Amino acid sequence: MRSPLRSPASTTLLGGFALLLLAGTALAQPALDESRYVEQVLTLSLEARIAGLEAALGRAEAVGAGLWPNPSLEWERQKTSSGTRAGESQDVLMASIPLVLSGRLGLEKQAAERNASAAEARHEWVRAGLRHEATRAFAAVLAARERRSILEQSLAELRRLAEAIATRERAGEAAGYDRLRIELEAATVQDALRGAVLDEHQAEAQALRLLGPGVTVLPPFEGSLQVERPLPEGAALLAELGERRGDLRALALEASGAEAARRAAGRSWIPEPTVQAGAQFLDVGQPGAGAGYVVGVGLPLPLFDRRQGEAARAEARRGLAEARHEALLHEARTRLAVVLNAVSGRRERLARHRADVLGRAQELRQIAATAYRGGGADLLVLVDAERASREARLTTVELVVSLVEAETDLLLLAGAYDGATPRSATR
Template sequence: MSSSPTRASPTRAPDISRKVPEEASADSLRTVGLREALRLFRNNNLSLRRAQSEARALQGEARQARAYPNPTLQATHEPLWRGGESQSETYLNLSQTLEWSGRSARIRSARKSAAAARSRTAADSARLAQQVAEAYVKAATAETRRRRLAQVTRVFRRADSSMAERRDEGDASGYAVRRIQLERARYEQRLAAARLEARSARRQLALLILPDEAPSVAAETLPGVPPPSISRREALRAALRARPELRRRQSEVEAQKAALRAARQEAWPDPSVTAGYKQQSNGFEGAFLGIGIPLPFFDRNRGAAEAATARLQSAQTQQTLARREIRNEVRRAYAAYTSTRRRSQLLNDELLQGSGDLLRIAQTSYGEGEMSLVELLDAADAYRDARLTRIELRTDLWTRYFRLLRAMGQPLDLP
C-alpha cells in the first residue's frame, strides 16, 4: 500500500459547514444577558450587600447623633441625728445636660460621614460591576469557543470514521489513518478543556450575580458588531464629571471638615442644669435650681483637633491623587481600547474575512477529487485557528470597552 496521501471520492466529503448542536447540559442552563446579570448582581452580590450594610450603619449613627441626652432623675434621703434628736432631709433632683456648643457640628459631621459611606458604596458598586462585566465577557467567550471547537471536532470524528472505512477497503494509507487519529485526539483534548473552561466561567459569573448555592449560568453571545468609538476628550470629561471615586473623595473631604469643626467646638464644655425639690423633717420644704459648667483647664480637646486637621489634609491629598489616577486610568483605557479596535477592524476586514471561503473552497476541491482528506483537514485546522483568533480578539475588544466605560464612570451596558 502506498504511503502517499490518497484522493477521495466525491461522496466522502464531510459536511464541515453543518452546525453542531449544543450540549444538552448547556441547553438546560439559564442564559442571561449583561443587563440582567447586572440586575442580579445588584440584588444578590454579597460584597455589595456588605458595603450597603456599612453605609446603613453610619446612617443610623447619623440619626442617633440628632438625639438629645436623656435627663437624670435622682432621689436622696439624708437622716441626721444628735443625741436623742433626729432630723432628715429628702431631695428629688432632675438634671439635664445642655448641648449648646458642639451639637450642630456633631450632627453635621455624622451626616457627612454617612454621605461619604454612601459614596464609597457607589464606588464599590462600580468596581464590582466591572468584575461582573468582565466575568460575563469571559463566560460568553468560553461558550463561543466551546461551540467552535465542538464544530471542528465533529469534523475530525467523521473523518476518523470515514478513514477507518477506507482503510478496511484498502483505499487509505496507514500514515493517513494515523494522522487523522492524532488530529482527532488533539481536538478531543481541546474540546474537553474548552468545556471545563466554560463550566468554570459559568460558576464564576454565578458567584458574582446569584445567591449562595445557586446553579451556574451561561452568558449570551457577544454582539458581532464592534462597540462604538469614543473620543479621548469625551472620555476625560465624562470621567471627571461622573466617576464615583471623585464623589467619594469629595464626600470624605466634607466629612473631615465637619469632624474638624466638631473637634474644635468640643473645647467649649456643655453646661448641665439641675432642678429639684427638698423636704426637711422640721417641716421646711422648697424647690431649688442649680447649674454646673465644666472648666476647660486641663482638657481643651486640642489633640482631637490636631488629629482631625491631619485627617482633613490626608483626605484632600487623596482627592488630588484620585483625580490624577483617574486621568491616567482613562488615558490608559482609551489607548488600549482604540488600539484593540483598530486591530479588530484590520483583522476582520483584511485577514480573517476569507477563512470561511477557504474552507468552502477546500470542501469543493475535496469533493471533486483535487485535494486529499489530510489537506482538507488542514484547511479545517486553519478554519479553527481563524475562528478562535476572531473570538479572542472580540473578547479583548469588549473587555477593553467595558474598562473604558468604567474609567469614564458610565453605566456598563451593551450598545
C-alpha cells in the same frame, strides 16, 4: 493501535454523568441574559450582602449624632438625727440641663452625616466592582462555550474527512501518509477541545460562585458574546470622575466629615453651662413644714482638656483622606487614558481581523471544498483550509473577549457602573 478519530467527544469524557444531571436541572430554570445575570449577582451574592450590611453600619453610626444632651432629675433628702435640731429634714428636688451654646452639635451631626454618605458611596463602588466582575464572568462563559463549539465543529468535519480518506485508502487511491496526517490533525483538535471543556467548567464555576450559596446549578445563559455597550465619552469624562466613582466620592466625603469633626472639637474652648432649678421642702409631714426654691448655674472651665486629641485625630484623618483621594484620582485618570486607547485599538483590530482574516479564511475553506469535489485539490488541502478557518474563528473569540474586558474596564474606571448619574452624555 486505536485511532484518535474514533474516540468519543471530550465533553463526554470530562463531563460525566454529573454534568448531565446538572444540565437537566439547569434546563428547568429560566435563561438569563447578561443584564439579568448581573442583577442576580447584585441580589444574591455574598459580596453584595456584606457591602449592604457595611453601608447599614455606616448609617447606624450616624444615628443620634448631634442631639441635645439629656436633662437630669435629682432628688436628695437630708435629716438630722441628733442635737438641738434632731428630727428636722430637708428634701431637695432638682432638674438640670446642659446648654451647648458652642454650636459643636451641628458640626458633629454634619460629620456623622458625611461619614454615613461615605459609607453609601463605598457601597456603590463595591456594587460597581461586582457588576464589572459579573459582566466579565458572563462573557467568559459564552466565550468558553463558543470555543468548545468551534472545536467540536472542526473535529466533526475532520472525522468526516477521515472517513473519506479511509475509503480512498481501501480503494488504493490514497497513501498511509494522508491517513496519519489527518489523524494527527484530529488528535490535536481533540486535545484542544479537552482544554476548552476544562476552561468552560472553570468559567461556569466562577459564574456560579458569584450567585451565592443559594444557587447550586448555573442557570442557562442566552445572548451574544459581543453586545453594544453605551460607553461614556467626551471632554467632561475626566473632570467628572470625582462625581461618578463611588470610591472617590467616599474619600471626598470622609475628608469633609473629618474637617467638620475637627471644627466641632475646636469649639470645646467655649464653656457649656449647666442650668439647675428645683424645689426645697422642709420638715415634710411635720408641723411647720415649709418650702423654697433652688436655682444654680454650673460653668466648666476648659483650661486643660479642650479635646485637643480629637481635633488632632480629625485633622490627620482629613489629610489622609485628601491624600488618598488625590492619589486615586491621579491613578484613575492615567489608567482611563490607557483603557480608552485600548478600547479603540481593540475595536479596530477586531474589525480588521474579521475583514482581512476571518472572511478570507471562510472563503478559502469554501474554495478548497469546491476544488476537492471537482477533483482539483487534494484532501489535505481541505484539511489545511479547515485549520485556517478554525484558527481564525478562535482568534475572533479571543479578540471579542479582550474587547469586552477593555470596555468593562472603561465602564468601571469611568464610574458608569456606580449609582451616581453623570452629567455627560453617553453614546
